[in-house]
Amino acid sequence: MACGRGRHARFFLAQGRAVVAVDRDLSGIADLLGDPALEAVAADLEDGRPFSLAGRQFAGVICTNYLHRPLLPALVAAVGPGGALLYETFSEGQQRFGPPHRPEYLLRPGELLDAVAGELTVRAHEQVLVHRPEPAMVQHIAAVR
């Protein structure tokens, strides 16, 4: 989700996995667009229209460095049986280190735990100051169905 230059899409394609990559701007994965294992979806995830992957489920749902709160339930629902959600993005406290500063882009304490509660089993979760590639307050979660 919000795949950018396809850091994770590239990793999983290299593992021989089929990948669906979504972003409003697919230019970052232009070099991958001919790959038969890749389904590239150009979609604005914030335009209020129904989620472009609604009704589909996946072995893995991966979202990093992106937050659009209204989308969280749809991302959780997209995790298929036995599948995993891997999510990491900035959290409150990040304001001390740099952008993003706006509250709508910063997770509240425990927000990813709340997002999966009753749906997925949490395998790992942290709200933590990371130092690489630069200091940042992040929250990350690995949760399975």
Ligand SMILES: C[S@@+](CC[C@H](N)C(=O)[O-])C[C@H]1O[C@@H](n2cnc3c(N)ncnc32)[C@H](O)[C@@H]1O
């Ligand atoms: C900071 S980048 C993160 C890219 C990637 N997830 C990563 O961690 O390397 C944020 C991505 O979100 C995408 N994005 C921002 N707003 C979006 C929207 N409304 N709909 C779809 N994608 C959006 C941008 O195009 C960009 O690729």
